[in-house]
Amino acid sequence: MTEVVPRLAEVEVDVQGLVEAHMETLLGVRFLASEYGTGAVHGGRIDSLGLDENGSPVIVEYKRGTDAGVINQGLFHLSWLMDHRAEFEHLVRRRLGVTAASQVLWSGPRLICIAGDFSRYDAHAVREHWRSIDLVRYRFFGSDLLGLETVASVSGGVPVSRRARRQSVAQAASDVQGAAMVELTTAVDEVLLGLGEGVNRVERKTYRAYQRLRNFACMCPPQRTKLLVYLKANPEDVDLVPGFTRDMAGLGHHGTGDLEVQLRTPRDVERAQDLFRAGYAAA
Structure with a gap:
């Protein structure tokens, strides 16, 4: 050695x-x-x-x-x-x-x-x-x-309390969907922000990015029955599950990341924890 x-x-x-x-x-x-x-x-x-x-x-x-x-x-x-x-x-x-x-x-x-x-x-x-x-x-x-x-x-700007952040996220989601999607969006937001030190959130019109030095996740506004999160993780390293994970390499979408995660219930958020951590580590 x-x-x-x-x-x-x-x-x-x-x-x-x-x-x-x-x-x-x-x-x-x-x-x-x-x-x-x-x-x-x-x-x-x-x-x-x-x-x-x-x-x-x-x-x-x-x-x-x-x-x-x-x-x-x-x-x-x-x-x-x-x-x-x-x-x-x-x-x-x-x-x-x-x-x-x-x-x-x-x-x-x-x-x-x-x-x-x-x-x-x-x-x-x-x-x-x-x-x-x-x-x-x-x-x-x-x-x-x-x-x-x-x-x-x-990330700059005036610090936002957790309660205010929840209200902000909920407001963005409630314009599109009901209470279930509001809760789902809030849960994913808190999980991604809580993955480690120095996670910053950037708001764009078509997505919300979570970054360290680089983006590791992008969350799109909720659809009628699901929430899409794109992760900077290699889809080839993941056992893809139809209806839950999808290889987006080479395919256009809002935000960045080659792995699409489709979230419909709080249970899906739990299932996605390891994938979120993989995206965070890759950035």
């Missing part, structure tokens, strides 16, 4: 180059631009710009080691981004097309900070902030392995 010793990058640009080349795989973010200039007035350069799976603008900032300044620097750039929405949408249109540009979700811009490490003060600071921020620790292992670990993750 040989010990694989973790190490930091020789220079910051090594981390940036690797993440930018594989941004969708690593972060669930489509790459837009590197070292993006913010003009003479603002006087800065954004390390990486991207668009996540739900259409949220993403700024990624990197530091080779531990540097608390990466958070403030990222927030400074995020403020610029919110004041230059048309410029960002033009960039999206040029790189990803008109459809992607028309679906940019400005309610939840994100900052992802990737560094060698963060202090406990950094983690506490972002949890007190109202922006969507992910602190991600990286390590190289040997010559060809990279590890990413989420240190802290906040």
